[in-house]
Amino acid sequence: MAKEKEFVKEITPQGEDFSKWYIEVITKAQLMDYSPVRGCIVFRPDGFELWEACQRELDQRFKATGHRNAYFPLFIPESFFEKEKEHIEGFNPELPWVTQVGDDKLEERLAVRPTSETIIGHMYSQWIQSYRDLPLLLNQWANVVRWEKRTLPFIRTSEFLWQEGHTAHATAQEAQEETLRMLDVYTEFMEEVLSVPVIRGQKTPSEKFPGAVATYSIEAMMRDGKAIQAGTSHNLGQNFASSFKIEFLDKDNERKLAYTTSWGMSTRILGALIMVHGDDRGLQLPPRIAPTQMMVIPIGPAKMREHVVPAAHELVATLRQVGYRVGIDDREDVSPGWKFNEYEMRGIPLRIELGPRDLAADQVVVVRRDTGEKILVPVQELVERVRELLDVIQRSLFDRARAFREEHSSPVETMEALQERVREARGFALAGWCGDEACEAAVKEQTGATSRNIPFDPPVHQKTCVHCQKPATHTVWFGRAY
Amino acid sequence: MAKEKEFVKEITPQGEDFSKWYIEVITKAQLMDYSPVRGCIVFRPDGFELWEACQRELDQRFKATGHRNAYFPLFIPESFFEKEKEHIEGFNPELPWVTQVGDDKLEERLAVRPTSETIIGHMYSQWIQSYRDLPLLLNQWANVVRWEKRTLPFIRTSEFLWQEGHTAHATAQEAQEETLRMLDVYTEFMEEVLSVPVIRGQKTPSEKFPGAVATYSIEAMMRDGKAIQAGTSHNLGQNFASSFKIEFLDKDNERKLAYTTSWGMSTRILGALIMVHGDDRGLQLPPRIAPTQMMVIPIGPAKMREHVVPAAHELVATLRQVGYRVGIDDREDVSPGWKFNEYEMRGIPLRIELGPRDLAADQVVVVRRDTGEKILVPVQELVERVRELLDVIQRSLFDRARAFREEHSSPVETMEALQERVREARGFALAGWCGDEACEAAVKEQTGATSRNIPFDPPVHQKTCVHCQKPATHTVWFGRAY
Numbered sequence: 021m022a023k024e025k026e027f028v029k030e031i032t033p034q035g036e037d038f039s040k041w042y043i044e045v046i047t048k049a050q051l052m053d054y055s056p057v058r059g060c061i062v063f064r065p066d067g068f069e070l071w072e073a074c075q076r077e078l079d080q081r082f083k084a085t086g087h088r089n090a091y092f093p094l095f096i097p098e099s100f101f102e103k104e105k106e107h108i109e110g111f112n113p114e115l116p117w118v119t120q121v122g123d124d125k126l127e128e129r130l131a132v133r134p135t136s137e138t139i140i141g142h143m144y145s146q147w148i149q150s151y152r153d154l155p156l157l158l159n160q161w162a163n164v165v166r167w168e169k170r171t172l173p174f175i176r177t178s179e180f181l182w183q184e185g186h187t188a189h190a191t192a193q194e195a196q197e198e199t200l201r202m203l204d205v206y207t208e209f210m211e212e213v214l215s216v217p218v219i220r221g222q223k224t225p226s227e228k229f230p231g232a233v234a235t236y237s238i239e240a241m242m243r244d245g246k247a248i249q250a251g252t253s254h255n256l257g258q259n260f261a262s263s264f265k266i267e268f269l270d271k272d273n274e275r276k277l278a279y280t281t282s283w284g285m286s287t288r289i290l291g292a293l294i295m296v297h298g299d300d301r302g303l304q305l306p307p308r309i310a311p312t313q314m315m316v317i318p319i320g321p322a323k324m325r326e327h328v329v330p331a332a333h334e335l336v337a338t339l340r341q342v343g344y345r346v347g348i349d350d351r352e353d354v355s356p357g358w359k360f361n362e363y364e365m366r367g368i369p370l371r372i373e374l375g376p377r378d379l380a381a382d383q384v385v386v387v388r389r390d391t392g393e394k395i396l397v398p399v400q401e402l403v404e405r406v407r408e409l410l411d412v413i414q415r416s417l418f419d420r421a422r423a424f425r426e427e428h429s430s431p432v433e434t435m436e437a438l439q440e441r442v443r444e445a446r447g448f449a450l451a452g453w454c455g456d457e458a459c460e461a462a463v464k465e466q467t468g469a470t471s472r473n474i475p476f477d478p479p480v481h482q483k484t485c486v487h488c489q490k491p492a493t494h495t496v497w498f499g500r501a502y
Numbered sequence: 503m504a505k506e507k508e509f510v511k512e513i514t515p516q517g518e519d520f521s522k523w524y525i526e527v528i529t530k531a532q533l534m535d536y537s538p539v540r541g542c543i544v545f546r547p548d549g550f551e552l553w554e555a556c557q558r559e560l561d562q563r564f565k566a567t568g569h570r571n572a573y574f575p576l577f578i579p580e581s582f583f584e585k586e587k588e589h590i591e592g593f594n595p596e597l598p599w600v601t602q603v604g605d606d607k608l609e610e611r612l613a614v615r616p617t618s619e620t621i622i623g624h625m626y627s628q629w630i631q632s633y634r635d636l637p638l639l640l641n642q643w644a645n646v647v648r649w650e651k652r653t654l655p656f657i658r659t660s661e662f663l664w665q666e667g668h669t670a671h672a673t674a675q676e677a678q679e680e681t682l683r684m685l686d687v688y689t690e691f692m693e694e695v696l697s698v699p700v701i702r703g704q705k706t707p708s709e710k711f712p713g714a715v716a717t718y719s720i721e722a723m724m725r726d727g728k729a730i731q732a733g734t735s736h737n738l739g740q741n742f743a744s745s746f747k748i749e750f751l752d753k754d755n756e757r758k759l760a761y762t763t764s765w766g767m768s769t770r771i772l773g774a775l776i777m778v779h780g781d782d783r784g785l786q787l788p789p790r791i792a793p794t795q796m797m798v799i800p801i802g803p804a805k806m807r808e809h810v811v812p813a814a815h816e817l818v819a820t821l822r823q824v825g826y827r828v829g830i831d832d833r834e835d836v837s838p839g840w841k842f843n844e845y846e847m848r849g850i851p852l853r854i855e856l857g858p859r860d861l862a863a864d865q866v867v868v869v870r871r872d873t874g875e876k877i878l879v880p881v882q883e884l885v886e887r888v889r890e891l892l893d894v895i896q897r898s899l900f901d902r903a904r905a906f907r908e909e910h911s912s913p914v915e916t917m918e919a920l921q922e923r924v925r926e927a928r929g930f931a932l933a934g935w936c937g938d939e940a941c942e943a944a945v946k947e948q949t950g951a952t953s954r955n956i957p958f959d960p961p962v963h964q965k966t967c968v969h970c971q972k973p974a975t976h977t978v979w980f981g982r983a984y
Binding site for chain 1: 535537538539542543544545546547550551553554570571572573574575576577578579582594595596597598599600601602603604605612614621624625628629640644645647649661663
């Protein structure tokens with residue numbers, strides 16, 4: 021027991037210093053490491069495996085909604101950025117420039133892509149000639165670079181991994197439908213697979229993507245009450261189509277500009293996953309995304325190992341055969357207590373203990389990571405009970421996260437209440453807004469909170485602007501953000 | 503028939519101009535497009551899908567041999583390259599340098615990675631402390647950049663996609679075993695999945711990877727007799743471990759340098775796949791890698807469509823249910839002849855035709871892409887016959903490629919014979935070599951052929967050097983290479 025306590029003590033409690041807790045957990049769980057390149061991290065195998073699982077889930081949803089993958093160049097010529105003024109202004113300070121190759125200076129500087137609307141827009145203008153070429157529905161899995169001043173592993177890194185969908189449509193309505201369809205796909209993935217509840221809504225003009233007509237986002241609350249924008253979907257209208265001449269001959273024989281969209285989700289969702297579910301013992305992974313859903317651990321005195329260990333391996337084989345992702349730790353030189361802590365810290369949803377007495381009784385002890393509950397399960401019922409338990413954990417992680425968000429969210433009418441909500445009480449404030457960017461900027465300056473989004477379904481509609489007290493045109497979620 | 507001929511005529515025959523044939527086929531099949539960035543291509547969905555299929559097959563083999571995926575930064579600080587002299591000399595002329603971000607000059611230039619031994623070596627030096635940390639077996643799927651002077655889609659592009667395995671071991675023997683194990687994995691993938699026969703062997707010192715102790719390669723012959731190096735596996739000895747201080751405390755309590763390996767396969771294998779199997783009608787894809795293994799095409803007069811089309815969809819459902827990748831083209835505004843040509847050009851292994859008479863007789867016509875053979879198959883036997891046919895095609899593409907390679911390979915004793923073999927007769931020459939780099943360089947200068955590799959199992963052992971006629975220490979395959 022001494023060892024267990026000692027081990028747990030090594031992680032700073034969330035309530036003491038959330039940032040420290042986060043860094044300690046992702047380091048100890050070997051999800052990442054710092055790299056010698058400023059703001060860039062290394063995704064270690066356990067971290068990358070989580071991203072691979074997210075990729076699989078998202079990729080199959082993109083394909084099911086008619087999208088195909090493609091790959092476009094990493095480098096974007098400087099002149100391309102200049103075709104879309106708002107876009108270049110938004111990204112310019114963060115762009116790394118390749119200016120020479122070997123010892124030769126390049127004639128035109130090349131940016132390392134921060135996002136690919138421009139180069140994809142250029143290609144689309146060549147591929148799209150007729151209404152028959154529309155809609156064009158592509159997605160790219162890629163690395164992108166934005167040289168951020170403040171970085172934080174997974175959440176905001178200079179280089180990150182993401183997918184970026186880029187679509188072109190014949191009508192404004194189709195583009196808008198696509199924009200919202202992909203927000204739906206993101207929502208379903210976050211809530212059903214990652215068990216992370218999100219708030220869906222539209223970004224205010226000051227927070228939208230540079231070059232977009234409208235940006236929609238899903239926002240999640242971390243356990244320190246701060247927000248993470250988990251995914252965005254942009255209706256680009258005809259802005260990029262006009263800059264890059266994406267034109268088509270329509271059925272009525274008229275040449276028209278296409279309407280485009282883009283939408284992206286990045287490795288920052290790993291940060292959200294960790295900060296939404298983790299607790300003072302470490303990570304907590306929802307069963308649907310966990311690379312290992314359960315660990316089997318044989319226990320008991322050394323002389324019983326020859327009986328217990330083979331039986332444990334049999335359990336593993338049985339569970340794997342029905343499709344579970346199961347690990348086993350039968351090492352002799354590490355105590356069961358150490359193992360329990362280790363796999364709890366790594367967030368594995370279930371632990372299955374098998375000792376000599378269990379073996380004799382034809383049962384196992386199943387321990388839930390989320391509640392610590394220990395359940396005696398007859399071996400012949402194990403497959404079925406495990407299925408139920410994983411479903412229950414998947415759901416209860418979601419419920420816990422949603423309850424936390426609700427406890428830490430409230431409507432506010434005044435700047436004082438907003439300040440109190442987002443700072444002292446750490447959470448989201450739902451406030452009225454008159455639509456004036458000056459009021460939004462004042463909130464940010466005075467409270468540190470930014471508008472998260474204008475939710476589609478706010479719990480209440482606010483009547484007056486939280487800053488100027490004039491009539492509100494929108495009800496907005498405000499929160500401090502990562 | 504007029505239309506079919508016209509269509510076929512559009513592709514330049516291989517015998518007339520192989521390079522032109524290649525570019526026409528990959529463009530028409532929409533595998534790629536040129537990008538506005540010098541030497542970089544766009545992977546269009548049909549091309550990227552081929553790469554995704556290769557990735558799946560390789561990834562599962564890497565995991566089965568104990569490797570895990572990770573991800574390291576795109577950028578490599580200039581100082582890292584300088585730690586391995588041979589390495590920087592090899593890559594320097596091809597390196598794109600990021601020198602500024604936004605308007606700010608960087609203190610240290612960052613190279614866009616051409617390969618990741620240096621930055622991974624740096625991380626390994628931190629992760630590896632004890633013999634217990636070994637072997638460390640990681641793989642990375644990534645984009646890399648080498649600013650090549652002459653570029654050719656897939657085969658040699660400034661940016662390309664690849665995987666790079668990086669492993670560290672306690673002993674020289676383990677590192678050598680790993681190096682050869684991965685060459686075996688590559689070989690099995692190329693021969694069994696892509697039906698591309700390869701020659702396995704060791705690179706001569708002048709052709710090895712900059713910084714390696716030994717480089718092994720697999721080499722394939724294209725249908726113009728030229729070589730493509732399809733994959734390489736490097737034993738890096740203690741070179742990188744020494745430069746990056748990858749040290750560990752061994753069981754005997756001594757600090758030792760690790761031994762490392764690296765191995766890579768890139769999107770150039772798509773070029774090999776196309777150039778090995780394609781013919782004057784277009785692509786030919788081996789069934790195991792083909793994203794679509796068969797196309798079902800309903801035929802017959804318009805008035806019969808209401809009977810034939812639903813029956814065709816039923817066939818598709820039946821075939822998909824047993825796991826085949828099946829497409830259907832039931833468009834009315836395109837003739838069957840056009841479709842036949844289109845899917846032949848795209849290299850789909852089987853075509854299944856269903857017309858009113860077939861429907862009445864409860865049969866279909868199955869047409870092989872490779873031989874053009876038409877086979878009447880009763881519907882109830884279709885699943886089984888398709889399985890056999892796909893296996894036969896998979897095998898016969900391999901046999902055809904191997905027979906072609908054998909016809910275009912021969913042992914040579916003189917420079918004249920070597921010149922004749924690699925130029926006029928277009929192929930590979932097996933020659934003796936004394937081990938002197940000057941003789942190897944003379945062959946290259948006089949014939950344009952480079953040493954491909956020193957094969958593990960040459961059909962004959964040559965006794966004298968093809969250039970200086972002194973005793974040969976090695977028997978080497980020479981060929982002109984892409």
